[in-house]
Every structure is written in C-alpha cells, then in structure tokens.
Amino acid sequence: MAEQPLAGTAPRVIVAGATGFAGALAADLLWRHPRFELAAVTGRSNHGRALDELYPRYRVPLAVQQLEPERLEGIDAAIVAYPHAAAAPTVAALHARGARVVDLSADFRLRSLSTYQHWYGEHPCPELMSEAVYGLTELHREQIAGAAIVANPGCYPTAAVLGLAPLARVGLISDVVVDAKQGVSGAGRGAGEETTHLSMAGENILPYKVAAHRHTPEIEEQLGLLGAELRVQFQAHLVPLDQGELASCYVTPSRGVSEEELRALYREAYLHEPFVEVAEAPPGTRDVFATNFCRVFAAADGHTGKLVVLSAIDNLWKGTSSQAIQNLNVMFDIPETEGLP
Amino acid sequence: MAEQPLAGTAPRVIVAGATGFAGALAADLLWRHPRFELAAVTGRSNHGRALDELYPRYRVPLAVQQLEPERLEGIDAAIVAYPHAAAAPTVAALHARGARVVDLSADFRLRSLSTYQHWYGEHPCPELMSEAVYGLTELHREQIAGAAIVANPGCYPTAAVLGLAPLARVGLISDVVVDAKQGVSGAGRGAGEETTHLSMAGENILPYKVAAHRHTPEIEEQLGLLGAELRVQFQAHLVPLDQGELASCYVTPSRGVSEEELRALYREAYLHEPFVEVAEAPPGTRDVFATNFCRVFAAADGHTGKLVVLSAIDNLWKGTSSQAIQNLNVMFDIPETEGLP
C-alpha cells in the first residue's frame, strides 16, 4: 500500500496541519479518494516523520513537511487544519498562491466582522472575509462550488443548524436551547491531560465553557440567514467516547405544530440530501460513527408544547474532516458522495 | 471478612431485590454501616447464591433468599429495590409486618393519584399513598424522620430538583428545560443488550423516551411544592460510563438575575447541607463518583438572559442507594452522614 490509487490528472491537494486529529483524518480520506491526489502533508512539528507512524490507524506513508507556501507548485487546493487565529495567515498565503482553500478553523466562519471581534478579538485578515463562503454544504452548495475560500463549519453548528434549519426556514423558532454532547476527539489532540486523559475524561460527563461558547454566534448567524433572528442558549459537554456528537435542541415554537406536520417538514427538507437522514427513532451517535451522515429526529411534546430536535453526527467526520471532503467534491465538480464511504 | 462489624442492638434491615444494581449497592452500604445490621438479602432469582459471588466487587457474603414477608421476624426496616408496580405489594406486605420501608421504585413518589394514573396507569396500592413521604432528604427531612414509607426519588429528579430548588423557592423559574445525561448503570442490570451491552452503549450518546419520560411529573410535583407551578421539558440520554449523572437545567427567569445574586442564592440555600456542594466551577460527574454528594453550579448567561444550572450526582449513589441510606439514617435518628464515605 505504498502508492495512492490516484488519477494522473486529479486535482492536487495538500493538508496543512496534518498532525492533529482533523488534519490526519482529512489526509487519510484524501489518500483513499479516487479523484484527488494527496500531494503533501505538512505540520508545525514532527517534520520528517511519516504520518502512518504518528497515526498507525491511517495508512498514509507520506512524511510530514514544513509548510512553505512560496515554494508550493502545482497545488490546486489545500485543507488548513490549524488552530483559530493561526489559520488565517496560512489561508491568505495559500490563497495568494492560487490554491483554493477549505479552512477548518473559525477564522472565516462569521460574516459579521463586529460579531467576530466581539467573540474572538481582532481578525487577522479581515480583507479576506468577503471571499469566504460558509461551508455547511447542505445550505450553501451553490456558493461553495465557486468559492476561493470555504470556511468549514464548527462541529456543533453543523449538528445544530442542520437540526434546526427546517424550522428556521418556515419561521417556527421562537426560542431555542441547544444542549450538545461530544466525544473527546472534539477537544483535539493537544487539549491537555486535564480534559482528555482517559483517567480524567473516562467515567465523566463534563460541561465546559458555560454561558460563553464561541460556537454560539456561528449558529445564530446561520439561523438568522434562514430567517430566524434570535439568541441561542448553547451549552457543550464532553462525554467519554472518541468520536460522536449529539445536539439536543429544545424549541419553543411560534405556533402550535402537530407531530404529522413536523415529520413532514423534516422529510421534505432533506428528501434529496445524500448525507442527512431523517430518522424514525431517536438517533444514537454510534449510528453515524465514522460517516459523513447527519441523522435528525424531531418530535412534538404534547405535554409542554415544545419541539425536541435531536441531531447526531460524528464530530470528526461530518463535523470536520469529511465535510471538508464533501466541500472539495462540490468545489471541483466531483460527485458529492465520492470518496465518502 | 466473614462477619459484619455491627453493634448488637443496631436496627435490623433487609434489602429486598438485592440482585439488581441498586439493591446490591444498598446491601453493601448497609453491610459496612457501623449502625445498622444487614439482616438479610432477598431476590426474585439466584436464591442460595452468595451476593459476593454475583457482585465480586462487594464483599457481602450473605446468601440471597426468597422474600417471605410473613416469616420475617425482628426486622426494623427494609429497602425495596423492585421494578415499578412490582414494588408496591411488597412494600405493603412489609409495612403490614411493621417494618419501615424505603422504596426505591416510583410507586409512591407522586402525591397525586390522578397524575400517577396519567403516567403509569392503575396504582397497585392507592390506599398507602398518603403514608409515603418523598425521600429527597434535603427537602423533606422532618417528615422523613417519622415516616413509615419513604419513596426514594428517581435519580433524575434528585439531580434536577436539588439544582432548581433554590430558584423555585424564590419564584424565579418562568420556564425550564432539563437535559439529563446518565451512565448505563441507570438503565439497570436487566435492561437488555440493545441498551447496555458495551458494544452498543460504548462509543454512543443515546437519547431515549423522547418527550415522554416518567420522571417529568415527579420533578414538576416537587417544584410545584416549592412554589414553581410549571411544565418541565425533560429529556434523558445514556452516555458510555457506569455511574454518573448530570442534569443541565436552562431556566428562563421571571426577572433579571445578576451573577452575584445567583451565586449568593445557591450558597445560602445549601450552606448547612452535608451532601450538597455549591461548586465554583462546572462540575463533572467524576467529582461525585461513588459518593452521596450532589454538586451544583449556577451561572447567568448575559448573552441570552437565561440561567444555566448544572447538577451532578452519582445516579446509583445519591440518585438511588446511598440516598436510601441517608434516609434510613434520618428515620432512625442516626447522624445523617454515618456510613456514607
């Protein structure tokens, strides 16, 4: 397995930041993708080590290089898997070299500069914000097709917005609480042993960033674009698994909604989406483990009058790396499901 | 360790239903309790097998017997760990023999017969409902002291009501969503492999009983007794751990509440409670693993105006078996913390 089964004229893609969880999975998916060539993997550490030594579970034999954008040649696209704020300058450098970029960080996800500044501080490259398209494929497919920069969504917004979009579009959300739970891969490789050591994260349910999670404005902006202008109560929790995420959404509807109307609304909304499954029963995250699927279930609570929407993804796949491949497929006019088992 | 280190004149207690998770832990806590004598353990199966063979982690060498209430003599109290509906007749029989009972089932938790009938159907022993006191020790300590039957709370209501009581008492709850997560011991020993097999429950986040959990009326009734008459949006989830439970409560307050006021309210409410800890940081369930503690944290969200209350317990301990011991201590005028490490 020392050679990638690629087509000679396939678009050449690099992964910058391939030593983290998200970048490594993106590299693996590209390596096995029949229509892209994984041209290089770069990282900010571990130069010279093979990626399959760092991640024996993936079988990508390429050595990790230092990223030198000025020396890159013949690269068609890049996936940038850097932390927030570190990503933007790299995205800009790759963009300047003519590569189309899917950025996994939060740097280009928000449309509003002032919202960005409120939650993150100064933006490293505000001039590029207008170039970027929000990469929730199901909502912005057409713009993504022609985009120079795609801002891949956060995993929490992916689950929450796909879960709430059918209600937002028809003006049904009056108020909403999003309680999200996630496996520890979501904290990243370098999150520190207080959070991710199995002896700390195991046998634990840990809420974090109470009343202050930076994914909130991203969810609010996307729901706003769909017509639902409101403040979202969002809370994240870590639970003891590797990959998996559930957003439990509690909606106070603007009017009474019957179970039948609700089910029909969701079936209709996602009828032609290859990666959104409307479930007949409450989904577990195991149902979407290591896939690009989002599985959604909606129910009306006759006792309270509220709506309950459950949206399950694999945070590392649909929530991050496989959605990046889905976007690359769209950007290069490749069938959207290609290379996504 | 073949003999229990008990005092000769200690109250004699039996555990009925000691082969399940809750009963076995209750038996273990009583076996090691310096002030009670574990007189017998009974079960509906496994007669003759020693409890420490069924549960090698506990060191209770008593053999499981068949319960024959009419043959019991000199029993002061019983913990009944039977499933719902099966419990009530056994409680009645033990009560008739003069034993004081802590019932772990839902059979006597509700005060309102019509609410019981609405959620559970016919009540097996409605005539005993007025004898029962709701066993959330922190709320009903004085009544518990003199009660003939104590209805031990469900684990979800324990976490939720202890988390919300300080707000309910001062009329601050206008609306509330309770999103609860729990380890699989909460599903019980005989829940079936679809739910509890490590190959199904592991690497999973599983919502269940959507818009219809029977713990809802118990929470509503207790909040109502504190002055908060409202319908509670409650949703339960199983996560891959053994013991641990977090209730994340999202409160729309009836008026604006500052962070300082909120913190003071909680500190004050639980200042003298030996088993409720008001935390300075969001609690993980690991912080209360294998203890009778409930750890509560409250925060005001300036962005949404809502209040977030996080309440962590061990579902099998404070949520079930150790709270039963806490109640027994109160019932027999023993210091409330005795035998609860």
Place this chain on the structure above:
Amino acid sequence: MAEQPLAGTAPRVIVAGATGFAGALAADLLWRHPRFELAAVTGRSNHGRALDELYPRYRVPLAVQQLEPERLEGIDAAIVAYPHAAAAPTVAALHARGARVVDLSADFRLRSLSTYQHWYGEHPCPELMSEAVYGLTELHREQIAGAAIVANPGCYPTAAVLGLAPLARVGLISDVVVDAKQGVSGAGRGAGEETTHLSMAGENILPYKVAAHRHTPEIEEQLGLLGAELRVQFQAHLVPLDQGELASCYVTPSRGVSEEELRALYREAYLHEPFVEVAEAPPGTRDVFATNFCRVFAAADGHTGKLVVLSAIDNLWKGTSSQAIQNLNVMFDIPETEGLP
C-alpha cells in the same frame, strides 16, 4: 440508499443468523460489496424487522426472514452465523441445496473428529467434516478456492496462528504461551449482562475459561499442520472495548534466534499478503479497527532468550466477518481485497 449497487449477475449470497454481531456485519459488508448480491438475511428471531432497525449503524434495509432452506432458490452461497452445534445442521441443509457455505461456527474447524469430541462432545454432522476447509485464507487459499464448505476460523486462532506461522514453519517453536485479550463484541450479543453490560465489563479486565478454552485445539491443529506439534498454553481475557484483539505470544525457541533473523523471517513470510502487515513497532488494536488487517510484530528478548510475537486484529472483522468475505472472494474468483475497505 434503498437499493444495493450490485451487478445483475453477481453471486447471490444469504446471511443466516444476521441478527447477531457477526452476521449483521457480514450482511453490511455484502450489502456494500460491488461483486456480491445480498439476497436475503435470516434470523432465529426478529422476523419482519428491518436489519437497519436492529442495527441502525448499518444501512441494510432488508427484513429479517425465517430460514427455510427447502424454499431457497438461486442462492449461490451462504454465510452461517449460528452458535456452535446449531450451525452444523443448517450448513448441511444449505449444502444439500447446492449453496457454498462459509460457516462462522466451530463446527467444522477441526480436522480430527476425536479432538472435536474431546472438546465439544458429539459432532452433529461428522460426515461433512471432510468437505470442509479451514478458512484461514493466508494458509489455505488454494483449497478454499474450490471448497464447498469453509470453516471460518475463530478470532483467537486467527490472531495466534498468523502470529506464530512463520516460526512454526521453520521449526522454531519449542514451547508457547498465548495470552489473548479481546473486546466484548467477541462475547457476542447474547452473552448475558454479567459479561457484557457496560457496568460490568467497563473498567474491568476479566480472564475467562481458565485452562480450558476451546480455541486451544484449533490453534494446536493448525500449528501442527505447519510442523509444530505441541501443546499450547492459551488464555483469554475480556477488556473494555468493543472491537479489537491482541494475541501476545511467548515462544521458547528451539534454538537461538537473532533480532535480524526474526525480522527477516516475518517480512519474508508476509511480503505478498494483502492483509497481513509486519509492523516496525508494537501494534495497538486500534491500528486495525474495522479492517481486515492483521498486524504482527516480533521481537527477540535478549534477557530471557524467548521470542515475543504480538498479533493484532479486529475480532469482528478479520477475526470473523470480513475474513468470511475474504474467503467468499477467493471462492468466487473475485480479487481478494474487493469490498474490504
């Protein structure tokens, strides 16, 4: 995804016993296989329920049927995933109808009837034993190609024999201890809550069948065929994960072996095997999770003079279901790696 992407003239295969872990995975692999048609799934329970309802993680929409061999038509092959002893009569019935069979049970794994009788008791269909070929593909590929019945190996023998074969062939094994560890999927779906409930299996390391595991004769017989006639000390353990198995083999060699000779021996042995990876570092089972790979590592211990061989597989994949597909590929002259991601 309501239709299987199959070729019209593809061999038609059924899975008998598709409601267990092994059968369900085999069905999923066949459903997604580009060269086989999954013609039906049968089970001894859950008739009429769709397999993707029983296993939402798999997307196989076929309904579970009752197996009626006499009514089967146009079936080319079957995978039988029944418990030991229950399998043989079903294998015989399918064989009589002209279907080629891969049997996942132990019923046809041993060549010696007396060995079978010693460990299992009476054989249900001794007359068919000579028809069966042992399905460790790497060892018996040519015979498998023409076999009517393939006895798929146990997961422990798969890991152990692939780990030890290079030494056995050259007469290097004087004595051997095999200490095997496995995730709880290996215990099966219906193993009972004492073994597989997350509250029992979690946070546990559990040795079982001490000094008496039925996989022992299977390992001994296969090593014997390679020239190593000896008694194997075998011990199995359950550890808290879902899928994964490691056989740690401690070999007293018949003569001194240098590290270089050892490494060369293994590299050479598996140079052309698509599914055996000779590792440069000790393999974790996570490296082969959800794959058909066996990853092997061998080292000479200068301190003791012994050899240490570590062999990692996914017990449910290479140890069971994906190896069945590998065998079916060989039986139907399809490239051996087809449909095995």
Place this chain on the structure above:
Amino acid sequence: MAEQPLAGTAPRVIVAGATGFAGALAADLLWRHPRFELAAVTGRSNHGRALDELYPRYRVPLAVQQLEPERLEGIDAAIVAYPHAAAAPTVAALHARGARVVDLSADFRLRSLSTYQHWYGEHPCPELMSEAVYGLTELHREQIAGAAIVANPGCYPTAAVLGLAPLARVGLISDVVVDAKQGVSGAGRGAGEETTHLSMAGENILPYKVAAHRHTPEIEEQLGLLGAELRVQFQAHLVPLDQGELASCYVTPSRGVSEEELRALYREAYLHEPFVEVAEAPPGTRDVFATNFCRVFAAADGHTGKLVVLSAIDNLWKGTSSQAIQNLNVMFDIPETEGLP
C-alpha cells in the same frame, strides 16, 4: 469539609509530588485517615492552587506548596511521588531532616547496585540503598516496621510477586511468563497524549516496552529472595480503563502439581493476610477497584501441565498509593488496615 478529622498527636506526614495521580490519591487517603495528619502537599508545579481544584474528585483543600526540605519542621514522615531519578535526592534530603520516607519511585527498590546500573544507569544516591526496605508489605512487614526508607513496589511487581510468592517459596517455579495488563492511570498524568488521550487509548489494547520493561529486575530480585532464581519473561499492556491491573502468570512447574495441592498452597499462604484474597473464580480487576486488595486465583492446566496464576489489583491503590498507606501504618505501629476502606 474544611478541616481534617485528625487526632492532635497524630504523626504528621507530607506528600511530595501531590499533583500527580499517585501523590494526589496518597494525599486524599491521608486526609481522610483517622490516625495521620496530612501536614502539607507539595509539587513541582501548580504552587498555590488547592489540591481539590486540581482534583475535584478528592476533597483535600490544602494548597500545593514548593518543597523546601530545609524549612520543614515537625514532620514525621513523607510520601515521595516523584519520577524515577528525581526522587532519590528528595528522599535523601527528607531523610536527612529526620523524616521517615515512603518512596513511590523505583530509585530504592533494587538491592543490587549493579542490577540498578544495568537497567537504569547511574544511581543518584547509592549510599542510601542499604537504608531502604522493599515495601511489599506482605513479604517484608517486619523490616518495614523499623525502616527509615521504604521503597514502595512498582504496581506490576506488586501483582506479580504476590501472585507467584506461594510457588516461589516452595521451589515450584521452573520457568515463568508474566503478561500484565493495566489501565492508563498507570502511565501517569504527564505521559503524553499519544498514550493517554481517550481518543488514542480508548478502544485500544497497546503492548509497550517489548522485551525490555524495567519492572523485570524488581520481580526477579524478589522472587530470588524467596528462592526462585530465574529470568522472568515480562510484558506490559495498556487497556482502556482508568484503574486496574491484572498479572496473568504462566508457570512451568518444577514438578507436577495437582489442583488440590495448588489451592491449598494459596489458601495457606494468605490465610492471615488482610489484603490478599484467594479467589474461587478468576478475578476481574473491577473486583478490587479503589481498594487495597490483591485478589489471586491459581489453576493447574491438565492439558499442558502448566500453572496459571491470575493476580488482580488496583494499580493506583494496592499498586501504589494505598500500599504506601499500608506501609505507613506498619511503620507507625497503627493497625495495618486503618484508613484503608
């Protein structure tokens, strides 16, 4: 719980290195111990932070201090929980101030300087080696009682030597393989995310330090003291749990041994030991979780003639911190089981 329930004249003990897993648990055990006073907790980082902030699961409100041995006064004993090589100078400094020391590192475990040098390199304080007693309480109780320095055993040697001692004493071990499995707390808090991150350690079985583990000479030296001079094949594995360790020992006996003789030998050997349980069935590590027990099971394999000994401990308790308390109890003439629930 702001005050420790200590006796005024209790020995005053400090824990040096209380920010790691072992030190933190030792501090917690001392804090709750009825006969010792936890005088201070020190660490090489996190100065000024309360231990119950670093480890919310423990309720030790003391602030972490920098260790300054020269300024210590009135300290009777110390537990030193430092990494190997860093420990010895601290042990020496504390010893010089008159404190009796239990050292959790490997620095003083070996009697032979040349063996130490072979496996570890130069010894930091060879002059103190003769002061140290090996702290496997069950083997060296009398020497421990009077020792100035107790070298607490490694967790693997604790399980292995307690498992093998009854055979070693009577000359029954001709050859032995020890295959040990352990939860990730054994890797320590700072082991790095490649080993301990739940996304790496979860769903994994990972052998490590193949053919070269430093616990080997410790086991060999202790077995040698009991009369069994031999080289031990030792192999360690990490499995996905927090606390728990099983040593599976495969003994080639020097003569035939019947099951009855074997059982009697073990029963007899540990009849009066408060913390060693001879089990009737193979022990799981869950049976000894969070206890100071070692549970041992021995069986004769009629098929191979070998003996199988299974020895289960909690690596962090009996394997490390609670055994340190057991030793302190012995050193200060306190009942050996005191403070060890």
